[in-house]
Amino acid sequence: MKLRSLLLVAGLSICFFLLLACGSARRGEPLTGRSSFSEEAGLGRIAFYAHCDQCHPGGEAGLGPALNNKPLPGFLIKMQIRHGLGAMPSFSNIRVPERDMDNIVNYLKELRR
Amino acid sequence: MKCMRQAVVWTVFASSLCAAATGLSGCYALRGSSGGGQTDFSAPREIKVADIALPEGYRIEPIATGLTFPTGVTFDEKGSVYVIESGYSYGEVWTVPRLLRIQPGSEPVPIASGGRNGPWTAVTYHQGAFYVAEGGVLEGGRILRITPEGKTSALVSGCPSWGDHHTNGVIAGPDGWLYFSQGTATNSGVVGEDNAKFGWLKRKPEFHDVPCRDIVLTGENFESANPIAEGSSEKVVTGGYVPLGTPTQNGQVIPGKVPCSGAVMRIKLAGGQPELVAWGFRNPFGLAFSPDGRLYATDNQYDVRGSRPVFGAGDLMWQINFGEWYGFPDFHGADPLYEGERYKPLRGDVPKRLFEIYPGRPPRPAAVLPVHSSSDGFDFSRNPDFGYMGQAFVAQLGDEAPDTGKTLAPVGFKVVRVDVGTGVAEDFAVNRGKTNGPASWLKTGGLERPLAARFNPEGTALYVVDFGVMMHHGEGVLPRTDTGVLWRIARTKEK
Numbered sequence: 157m158k159l160r161s162l163l164l165v166a167g168l169s170i171c172f173f174l175l176l177a178c179g180s181a182r183r184g185e186p187l188t189g190r191s192s193f194s195e196e197a198g199l200g201r202i203a204f205y206a207h208c209d210q211c212h213p214g215g216e217a218g219l220g221p222a223l224n225n226k227p228l229p230g231f232l233i234k235m236q237i238r239h240g241l242g243a244m245p246s247f248s249n250i251r252v253p254e255r256d257m258d259n260i261v262n263y264l265k266e267l268r269r
Numbered sequence: 270m271k272c273m274r275q276a277v278v279w280t281v282f283a284s285s286l287c288a289a290a291t292g293l294s295g296c297y298a299l300r301g302s303s304g305g306g307q308t309d310f311s312a313p314r315e316i317k318v319a320d321i322a323l324p325e326g327y328r329i330e331p332i333a334t335g336l337t338f339p340t341g342v343t344f345d346e347k348g349s350v351y352v353i354e355s356g357y358s359y360g361e362v363w364t365v366p367r368l369l370r371i372q373p374g375s376e377p378v379p380i381a382s383g384g385r386n387g388p389w390t391a392v393t394y395h396q397g398a399f400y401v402a403e404g405g406v407l408e409g410g411r412i413l414r415i416t417p418e419g420k421t422s423a424l425v426s427g428c429p430s431w432g433d434h435h436t437n438g439v440i441a442g443p444d445g446w447l448y449f450s451q452g453t454a455t456n457s458g459v460v461g462e463d464n465a466k467f468g469w470l471k472r473k474p475e476f477h478d479v480p481c482r483d484i485v486l487t488g489e490n491f492e493s494a495n496p497i498a499e500g501s502s503e504k505v506v507t508g509g510y511v512p513l514g515t516p517t518q519n520g521q522v523i524p525g526k527v528p529c530s531g532a533v534m535r536i537k538l539a540g541g542q543p544e545l546v547a548w549g550f551r552n553p554f555g556l557a558f559s560p561d562g563r564l565y566a567t568d569n570q571y572d573v574r575g576s577r578p579v580f581g582a583g584d585l586m587w588q589i590n591f592g593e594w595y596g597f598p599d600f601h602g603a604d605p606l607y608e609g610e611r612y613k614p615l616r617g618d619v620p621k622r623l624f625e626i627y628p629g630r631p632p633r634p635a636a637v638l639p640v641h642s643s644s645d646g647f648d649f650s651r652n653p654d655f656g657y658m659g660q661a662f663v664a665q666l667g668d669e670a671p672d673t674g675k676t677l678a679p680v681g682f683k684v685v686r687v688d689v690g691t692g693v694a695e696d697f698a699v700n701r702g703k704t705n706g707p708a709s710w711l712k713t714g715g716l717e718r719p720l721a722a723r724f725n726p727e728g729t730a731l732y733v734v735d736f737g738v739m740m741h742h743g744e745g746v747l748p749r750t751d752t753g754v755l756w757r758i759a760r761t762k763e764k
Contacts, residue, residue, distance in 0.1 A: 180703065181704075182703075182704070182705070184695060184696035184699065185324045185695055185696065185697075186322035186323050186324055186696050186697065186698065186699050187322050187696070187699065187701070189325070190324070190325075201693060202691050202692065202693060205636070205637070205691070205692050205693045205694060206637060206692055209583075209637065209638075209639065209694065210581070210583025210584075210637050210638065210639050210640050211581060211583075211639070211640060213639040213642070213680060213705075214695075214696060216678065216704070216705055217677050217678035217704070217705075218639050218640065218641075218642075218676060218677065218678055218680040219581060219639070219640040219641065219674075219675075219676050219677065219680065220297065220677060221297075221677055222678070242296055242297050242298065243297035243298065243580075243581075243615060244297075245581070245609070245610065245611040
């Protein structure tokens with residue numbers, strides 16, 4: 157595998173995820189109608205509003221960046237919750253237990269649809 | 270060899286993924302502020318209801334336009350609608366505070382006017398009289414009683430309202446008392462340069478926060494420039510709950526008194542001494558009783574400014590319990606500001622603890638609302654014909670970035686409905702557009718800065734007071750007169 161191929165893989169990966177992020181982050185009943193969520197996502201919604209919404213209102217940008225138009229896989233979302241990134245603080249297992257974190261990921265995935 | 274190549278490919282792929290994730294997350298430190306007030310505006314304000322989105326089955330209409338700094342709405346027993354104009358706006362703009370009767374299709378009728386002691390921040394009509402919270406930036410906060418003929422008297426005076434936040438939120442309780450609130454003088458308990466930018470520190474340099482009960486200080490002090498000594502490079506050292514340039518010591522006691530800063534208080538309709546309901550708030554702007562008789566407050570939280578800046582503290586909605594302390598200046602909700610780095614500004618220290626002994630442990634809030642949203646006046650839905658029974662409809666004035674801290678996008682500028690049981694806050698009335706923001710930012714005819722929301726006595730319509738255009742360009746606040754609107758939201762088919 158040559159260096160050029162490796163760079164190509166890296167570049168295509170970044171472009172792929174950036175392109176996926178071009179959609180609107182706006183959600184909410186007035187704009188997109190009433191949403192229904194699975195039981196896990198419903199619990200995740202409550203946890204999201206307790207911990208995440210203050211910086212990402214409704215998953216849109218606010219103090220922090222938008223989440224609804226970012227196709228991050230679940231493991232990266234969890235990694236960011238646990239370890240923080242940039243200005244985002246980390247959330248310990250005591251503050252956001254594992255089950256809440258799973259539910260938040262489910263909620264974000266259903267919200268992005 | 271093949272395995273090794275695959276490992277390299279996967280490593281590069283994972284690294285790219287992480288790089289993409291980081292890029293997509295946005296680097297907060299490198300990006301400029303993009304607050305809703307960071308815009309330009311040319312009068313007149315355009316009004317276009319099609320630019321506002323509501324849930325299916327609801328409609329919105331403007332009831333009054335061209336108001337100057339409107340802040341509250343109320344209704345008399347005949348169902349007539351009244352609005353107050355503040356008479357003062359951040360940016361040190363004074364106009365005349367007024368109580369107006371709104372008449373569809375004609376000019377508002379003045380009922381009473383105030384002096385140079387705004388802002389009038391809230392109004393309620395109860396048992397034949399209007400009660401107004403007078404912010405009192407020059408003479409101190411007051412609760413005014415105004416007869417329908419316009420005769421005005423003060424039930425309470427001398428509230429500590431000369432600072433950043435004012436006397437707010439007057440409502441009548443089911444017990445017959447009048448409940449009102451008082452914001453703090455400062456961002457987080459320490460007087461500093463930021464207070465001079467508000468304008469009040471030069472007028473009243475001896476002013477500071479006043480605790481409701483005796484407090485014991487840690488003796489933490491903060492060095493800052495002296496904004497009162499113009500042209501001087503002099504530094505001053507200031508502690509909590511004392512005037513600018515006054516250091517404090519460990520174990521120092523600051524005596525409490527009522528009326529006080531950051532509190533909810535109440536008074537009998539006949540007047541007399543105000544009584545403390547609860548304290549330890551920062552700026553409890555809105556008050557409302559839920560249908561089951563519990564008292565709730567919205568509480569604007571800390572900013573990234575001054576000698577003790579705090580990062581990332583979302584506005585709170587509280588259920589109020591008598592006698593309880595709600596955490597100011599050392600907590601955000603139930604979380605201490607000084608533990609870990611969660612509230613540390615990017616360029617600054619973790620906020621240092623000010624209280625040596627806590628009056629209690631703050632409870633968990635009913636809801637956490639967006640950072641810098643300025644979640645203000647609100648009311649509960651009581652009528653099934655309107656819908657969302659028992660939910661709180663909260664007006665969000667919107668961010669004041671960059672003066673209160675940076676945001677990556679406009680925050681607030683809408684009405685949300687809050688389920689106080691779960692803490693979930695959904696948009697209810699919000700501007701259409703690619704992103705959220707005030708109408709002046711989106712260049713549309715929608716909502717600008719909703720400041721209060723109240724149902725009519727029947728509970729069939731929600732009236733939203735829209736303060737109008739207020740811009741922030743980092744060098745002070747630029748409010749625009751004659752841009753306020755009173756909106757009415759009801760079901761498409763009213764019963």
